[in-house]
Amino acid sequence: MAEDRNVAWREELRKSLSNKERTALTRVKMNELEPAYRARVREEVNQGLTKEQALQESKRCLDCPNPTCTQGCPVGINIPGFIKNIERGEVLEAAKVLKETSALPAVCGRVCPQEKQCESQCIYKQKLKKEAVAIGYLERFAADYERESGQISVPEITCKNGIKVAVVGSGPAGLSFAGDMAKKGYSVTVFEALHEIGGVLKYGIPEFRLPNRIVDVEIDNLRKMGVDFVKDCIIGKTLSVEDLEKDGFKGIFVASGAGLPRFMNIPGENFIGIMSSNEYLTRVNLMDASNPEYDTPIYKGKRVAVIGGGNTAMDSVRTALRLGAERAMIVYRRSEDEMPARLEEVKHAKEEGVEFMTLHNPIEYFGDEKGRVTKMRLQKMQLGEPDASGRRSPVEIPGAVVDVDVDEVIVSVGVSPNPLVPNSVSGLNVSPKGTIVVNEGMQSSIPMIFAGGDIVRGGATVILAMGDGRAAAKAMDEYLKK
Amino acid sequence: MNKIVSKENFSENVIKLEVEAPLIAKSRKAGHFVIVRVDEKGERIPLTIAAADVEKGTITLVVQKIGVTSIKLCSLNVGDEILDLVGPLGRATHIDKFGTVVCAGGGVGVAPLLPIVEAMKKAGNRVITILAARTKDLIILEEQMRKFSDEVIIMTDDGSSGRKGLVTNGIEEVAAREKVDCCVTIGPAIMMKFVSLLTKKLEIPTVASLNTIMVDGTGMCGACRVTVGGKTKFVCVDGPEFDAHQVDFDEMLMRLGAYKEEEKADMYKVGK
Ligand SMILES: Cc1cc2nc3c(=O)[nH]c(=O)nc-3n(C[C@H](O)[C@H](O)[C@H](O)COP(=O)(O)OP(=O)(O)OC[C@H]3O[C@@H](n4cnc5c(N)ncnc54)[C@H](O)[C@@H]3O)c2cc1C
Ligand SMILES: Cc1cc2nc3c(=O)[nH]c(=O)nc-3n(C[C@H](O)[C@H](O)[C@H](O)COP(=O)(O)OP(=O)(O)OC[C@H]3O[C@@H](n4cnc5c(N)ncnc54)[C@H](O)[C@@H]3O)c2cc1C
Numbered sequence: 092m093a094e095d096r097n098v099a100w101r102e103e104l105r106k107s108l109s110n111k112e113r114t115a116l117t118r119v120k121m122n123e124l125e126p127a128y129r130a131r132v133r134e135e136v137n138q139g140l141t142k143e144q145a146l147q148e149s150k151r152c153l154d155c156p157n158p159t160c161t162q163g164c165p166v167g168i169n170i171p172g173f174i175k176n177i178e179r180g181e182v183l184e185a186a187k188v189l190k191e192t193s194a195l196p197a198v199c200g201r202v203c204p205q206e207k208q209c210e211s212q213c214i215y216k217q218k219l220k221k222e223a224v225a226i227g228y229l230e231r232f233a234a235d236y237e238r239e240s241g242q243i244s245v246p247e248i249t250c251k252n253g254i255k256v257a258v259v260g261s262g263p264a265g266l267s268f269a270g271d272m273a274k275k276g277y278s279v280t281v282f283e284a285l286h287e288i289g290g291v292l293k294y295g296i297p298e299f300r301l302p303n304r305i306v307d308v309e310i311d312n313l314r315k316m317g318v319d320f321v322k323d324c325i326i327g328k329t330l331s332v333e334d335l336e337k338d339g340f341k342g343i344f345v346a347s348g349a350g351l352p353r354f355m356n357i358p359g360e361n362f363i364g365i366m367s368s369n370e371y372l373t374r375v376n377l378m379d380a381s382n383p384e385y386d387t388p389i390y391k392g393k394r395v396a397v398i399g400g401g402n403t404a405m406d407s408v409r410t411a412l413r414l415g416a417e418r419a420m421i422v423y424r425r426s427e428d429e430m431p432a433r434l435e436e437v438k439h440a441k442e443e444g445v446e447f448m449t450l451h452n453p454i455e456y457f458g459d460e461k462g463r464v465t466k467m468r469l470q471k472m473q474l475g476e477p478d479a480s481g482r483r484s485p486v487e488i489p490g491a492v493v494d495v496d497v498d499e500v501i502v503s504v505g506v507s508p509n510p511l512v513p514n515s516v517s518g519l520n521v522s523p524k525g526t527i528v529v530n531e532g533m534q535s536s537i538p539m540i541f542a543g544g545d546i547v548r549g550g551a552t553v554i555l556a557m558g559d560g561r562a563a564a565k566a567m568d569e570y571l572k573k
Numbered sequence: 574m575n576k577i578v579s580k581e582n583f584s585e586n587v588i589k590l591e592v593e594a595p596l597i598a599k600s601r602k603a604g605h606f607v608i609v610r611v612d613e614k615g616e617r618i619p620l621t622i623a624a625a626d627v628e629k630g631t632i633t634l635v636v637q638k639i640g641v642t643s644i645k646l647c648s649l650n651v652g653d654e655i656l657d658l659v660g661p662l663g664r665a666t667h668i669d670k671f672g673t674v675v676c677a678g679g680g681v682g683v684a685p686l687l688p689i690v691e692a693m694k695k696a697g698n699r700v701i702t703i704l705a706a707r708t709k710d711l712i713i714l715e716e717q718m719r720k721f722s723d724e725v726i727i728m729t730d731d732g733s734s735g736r737k738g739l740v741t742n743g744i745e746e747v748a749a750r751e752k753v754d755c756c757v758t759i760g761p762a763i764m765m766k767f768v769s770l771l772t773k774k775l776e777i778p779t780v781a782s783l784n785t786i787m788v789d790g791t792g793m794c795g796a797c798r799v800t801v802g803g804k805t806k807f808v809c810v811d812g813p814e815f816d817a818h819q820v821d822f823d824e825m826l827m828r829l830g831a832y833k834e835e836e837k838a839d840m841y842k843v844g845k
């Protein structure tokens with residue numbers, strides 16, 4: 092990377108504007124749909140940057156000799172490398188730099204928690220006490236530009252090596268693994284339990300944040316590279332791992348995610364109208380239940396409470412608004428500072444009119460004679476000592492309870508690893524939490540089985556899942572070539 | 574994929590479909606179910622695998638028309654394909670040599686009972702099957718059940734076939750004359766509730782197969798949850814069969830009504 096910083100065009104670019112001039116520029120604002128309008132439609136909220144805006148923002152980047160931003164990126168994307176390509180007007184080149192490390196830049200540019208990763212480490216933030224370079228916006232810009240240019244480069248696969256490998260699950264981990272293995276010449280088959288390819292990117296993250304067409308382009312590219320997709324096929328049920336072995340698959344990458352919803356096990360939680368965010372988002376995103384032409388039913392609550400403070404909670408509460416909720420509430424037991432959701436999602440939710448009831452925790456639900464939820468009882472909390480996660484833990488304020496009328500409650504308090512594969516393979520080393528145990532090369536206790544993404548980490552992020560997929564591809568390639 | 578190879582009407586509202594699904598045919602066991610989605614706009618519904626033919630690579634579904642999806646599915650013909658078919662799902666029935674087993678089914682529950690009756694018989698049990706329905710025309714699969722049962726008792730609400738009475742009357746009658754070691758019941762939740770109350774009193778260990786609302790059928794959503802022994806369980810992965818005496822049937826009945834209005838409003842799609 093040091094070398095490419097020294098190429099002539101980059102040196103020149105650095106000289107073209109002084110650091111003082113660069114740091115005097117202000118951070119670009121994302122073009123967004125108006126809150127009042129967008130809170131009722133499914134359209135993507137962030138409209139992206141124009142080429143002029145992107146160019147302007149790219150000038151802020153100082154092309155640091157030791158770019159700290161890169162250290163903040165879980166997969167070590169060459170950040171100044173791609174940003175400087177935008178600055179010199181070579182956006183397609185910028186996209187190429189991104190793709191050296193990230194299989195899904197258009198996705199990551201939209202959903203990564205940049206404020207906790209690259210942007211938190213940017214020199215602007217660290218030393219200059221200014222707003223970080225908008226790395227995420229620029230990443231999205233470069234990837235969108237490439238896609239819209241119609242010039243996405245589909246790697247030509249010249250020499251197929253004839254070795255079959257299988258992928259279990261088609262989320263970001265599975266897709267990035269599949270792409271890398273196809274490039275290396277393997278015959279890749281991706282098995283997916285659902286009737287759609289894409290994992291959480293399709294059934295979880297809503298259209299207003301990550302349009303399906305963005306994900307579909309990536310899947311189409313994989314198809315063009317020769318990757319086979321088998322839908323409606325559950326490994327461990329429809330086919331066993333032994334079946335795959337018998338079929339001639341030499342390696343298996345398990346990327347089955349953390350799809351199991353947790354509930355709180357409090358009284359009344361099974362009343363009608365109380366459901367997991369997985370159920371709610373699956374009905375809306377995967378089954379298109381809010382569209383009357385589709386058969387899957389959905390209840391459109393007027394007073395909706397969403398329990399939790401993560402991205403899933405924000406997606407659910409904003410979905411509720413879009414389905415016509417008059418009152419949409421986030422109920423979170425800690426304070427806003429401890430919320431795991433991306434900053435931008437919290438900001439967007441607030442602008443759209445979501446109420447935030449932080450330091451509140453539900454302890455009981457009440458229903459009417461038909462069993463439909465009508466009310467929740469919340470315990471008020473205060474912050475105590477930091478807990479294992481390093482966040483200040485919520486402590487009950489004795490006697491402080493409040494009742495709130497609701498007609499729908501979405502429980503979004505975390506997920507657990509999908510047990511289907513771990514349970515069906517004997518000899519697979521699984522942690523007490525149900526995650527598959529792997530070594531640095533993402534290899535499990537069974538040599539031919541590799542694993543990555545949420546099934547290894549518990550609920551994590553898209554970028555980590557993607558990074559795991561790539562690391563596993565590299566390691567499996569080495570293993571199979573031995 | 575998922576091509577319908579044969580279709581038979583058991584009654585006006587109950588249809589048998591044999592569908593190409595070689596992988597599922599091979600891996601399924603009694604008690605397993607599949608999830609089907611009929612078309613692009615369709616919902617996902619669970620259906621028990623009533624039988625399978627590994628050689629032919631087919632599975633048999635017995636479908637009762639009760640709402641939009643089941644009606645759409647029953648309107649498909651031989652040669653048509655079901656868009657999505659995934660399985661086998663759930664835990665297989667615990668089949669063992671118990672001694673005398675009473676299999677009590679009613680309504681939608683009769684189809685899923687068939688593979689259990691068959692497996693129980695093959696495991697060496699004395700199998701007494703009780704089929705219940707409102708009236709004669711709604712009794713299905715009687716022939717098939719006879720093949721694998723030592724005795725079949727028919728109960729109708731109006732006495733138009735077999736004996737007049739409820740499924741519980743049938744069970745009481747059997748229990749009064751011989752020792753019953755195990756009871757399996759599948760049917761409307763209300764029926765299973767009363768079967769369970771009765772067999773609890775009679776101290777007969779009882780398994781109920783629960784037909785809750787489902788979405789994915791793989792443990793991902795929790796739509797299918799019920800309370801069993803005071804704990805929340807997911808029917809699609811922890812079941813569908815549970816110790817009936819531990820099941821909170823009142824809660825299950827309540828939850829089955831979750832989308833009643835939405836489902837009714839959708840019936841225009843099948844011309845009703
Ligand atoms: C609503 C929501 C919002 C989120 N928002 C963000 C965000 O803004 N930023 C971010 O970084 N992360 C976010 N996340 C987390 C992120 O989506 C996950 O960390 C990531 O998708 C994990 O990828 P994965 O490939 O490991 O698994 P998944 O995306 O979960 O994919 C796993 C796939 O495997 C399939 N599968 C499971 N078992 C089997 C089997 N036995 N056989 C065949 N297929 C199987 C599943 O059906 C699924 O499609 C969000 C998650 C949710 C639910
Ligand atoms: C594990 C399992 C196995 C099953 N096996 C079979 C089978 O082999 N054959 C078969 O015909 N059906 C079976 N069912 C039931 C079947 O899934 C439902 O009948 C189907 O989902 C109805 O869909 P629909 O769109 O046609 O009707 P909907 O429009 O969804 O429902 C119409 C009406 O029926 C009621 N209803 C909905 N779901 C159920 C239910 N599960 N049980 C009773 N009433 C319900 C609704 O409250 C509504 O009033 C099974 C269910 C489960 C969970």
Ligand code: SF4
Pocket residue numbers: 151152153154155158159160161170171212213214215224226
């Ligand atoms: S730390 Fe900030 S300014 Fe420096 S290279 Fe990275 S993005 Fe550019």
Ligand code: FES
Pocket residue numbers: 786787788789790791792793794795796797798807808809810
């Ligand atoms: S149907 Fe979704 S968890 Fe059982």
